[in-house]
Amino acid sequence: MAGCGSVADLVTHLCTALIPGVFFAPRQAVWLALGAVVPDAAARVPGLALDLLRRVGIGIPPGVESPLAVFHMPIGIVLGTLVIAPLLHPEQRTRAVRWLIAGGFLHLAVDLLQDHHGHGYFLFFPLSVRRWELGWVGSEASTLWAPWLVGVTVLLWGMRWWAHRRASGRATSPPER
Amino acid sequence: MNDRSRALIAAAILLLTATLWTLWVSSGALLPENVAEREGEALLSLYQVSSLNDDGTVTLSKGGRTAVVAGMPDGLQIGEELSVSAVLAPQGWSATWVERHPLRPAKRWLGIAGLGISAGLLAASVRRRDGWVWFRG
Numbered sequence: 084m085a086g087c088g089s090v091a092d093l094v095t096h097l098c099t100a101l102i103p104g105v106f107f108a109p110r111q112a113v114w115l116a117l118g119a120v121v122p123d124a125a126a127r128v129p130g131l132a133l134d135l136l137r138r139v140g141i142g143i144p145p146g147v148e149s150p151l152a153v154f155h156m157p158i159g160i161v162l163g164t165l166v167i168a169p170l171l172h173p174e175q176r177t178r179a180v181r182w183l184i185a186g187g188f189l190h191l192a193v194d195l196l197q198d199h200h201g202h203g204y205f206l207f208f209p210l211s212v213r214r215w216e217l218g219w220v221g222s223e224a225s226t227l228w229a230p231w232l233v234g235v236t237v238l239l240w241g242m243r244w245w246a247h248r249r250a251s252g253r254a255t256s257p258p259e260r
Numbered sequence: 261m262n263d264r265s266r267a268l269i270a271a272a273i274l275l276l277t278a279t280l281w282t283l284w285v286s287s288g289a290l291l292p293e294n295v296a297e298r299e300g301e302a303l304l305s306l307y308q309v310s311s312l313n314d315d316g317t318v319t320l321s322k323g324g325r326t327a328v329v330a331g332m333p334d335g336l337q338i339g340e341e342l343s344v345s346a347v348l349a350p351q352g353w354s355a356t357w358v359e360r361h362p363l364r365p366a367k368r369w370l371g372i373a374g375l376g377i378s379a380g381l382l383a384a385s386v387r388r389r390d391g392w393v394w395f396r397g
Contacts, residue, residue, distance in 0.1 A: 092367050093374020097381075113385045113395055120378040128375065130323070131368075137324055145324030149285050150278035158277055165270035169263045172392035176263065179395060200343065200359075202305050209280045212289070223363035229370050 093120055095225040098232035099193050100186055105239045111182045118164070118186020119193075125154035125163065156208050160187030197222045292327065296348040301356060304329070304344040306364070309336050317352070320344065329353040 100119035104112025130148040137143050153159035164183045171179050194204060196219045203216025288294045292302035304327055307320035318332040320342065329346055331354045336342070341364040346353040385396050 092370035093378065094370045095374075097374055097377060113381060116381060117378065120374065123371070124375065124378065128371075131371075134323060143324065146282075146285060148323075150282045152285075153274065153278045153281055156277075159274065162270040162274040162277070166267050166274060169267045170393050172389055172394045175395060199305060200303055200345070202303055209277055212284065223361060223367055226363045226366045226370060 092225050092229060093123055094229045095232060096120055096123065096190050096193060098229070098236045100189055101236045102232070102239060105236075105243055108182070109243060111178065114179050114182035115186040115189065118160075118183035119190045120186075121163070121183070122155045122160060122187055122190045126151045126159070127155065152205075153208075155191075156205055157188065157191065158208065160184060160191070196220050197224070292346075293348060296346070301345055301347050304342075304346060304353075306341055306343055306361065309338050309340045309342065311338065312336060327353050329355050331355040333358055 096119045097116050100116040101112055104115050108115065129151055133143050133148055154163055161184055164180050164187070168176055168180050191204065191206070195215060195217050197216065198218035198220065199216055199222055201214065201216070203214040203218075205212060206215045207213065292304055296302040304320060304322070307322045307327065309318055310321040310326065311319040313319060313328070316332075317328050317330045318336060320327045320329060327346075329344055330352060332344070341361040343359040343361065344353075344355050345357050346355045348354075387394055387396070
């Protein structure tokens, strides 16, 4: 795995993309949010699934999931997004690729805050095998703030939805006589 | 260069990077035994307690690998996740410090919930348009 296999949870990653998204880029927030989920979904989730199979006695050799770790590195985020780019509609492609990559980098930035006792993330592989982390918060700290982040995210997006609905209601209502 | 050629080049570099990573990992550079030999001490990060042995040692496992560690604290539960810094003595691993991770199950459930929400978000925001993937604004 990239780093020590410890990452912030996906709810936290979604919220850390959706909260700034509502202020700065509401129309692009879905790309930012999906980009923020992909590093774990591609690099970590298959490993966890294989671990579950190992626990029930299926003899899967250790390290089979190893190549997927590149999706939790900057090089894998950029190249992986470029690989799927031709599937996206040409009208949206450039913007979507940029925001998906931004989401991936936001994911790494959030993970880097955690402390893994020096077992951080391989940010510059294959140029360097040095591990990086800031170590400002514990590796399980996100479980304590995730419920608050979910509350703030739902509140902000709910307010936006309500304001948008109210504005479109005003625009379509017939003029008063 | 069009997007298709760019994607093919990206795929080739990605494959090369994944191969380099796999080669490097399979060289054993990250194996705790080799790290301990190199640096004197290794971190067994997020290992799970798989058995509490009669001789006082604890068997830890992660991703199909196991480590038998002496000098572990009392009160460990099977299935609990730990990070253990340990030195490799001739008789096996000996713990220098242990960090317990009681919130790992909660974190795992949040991960599963996040994956479900993401799948919902993807399903709600994506549709096909002219044969391509189109995201609703």
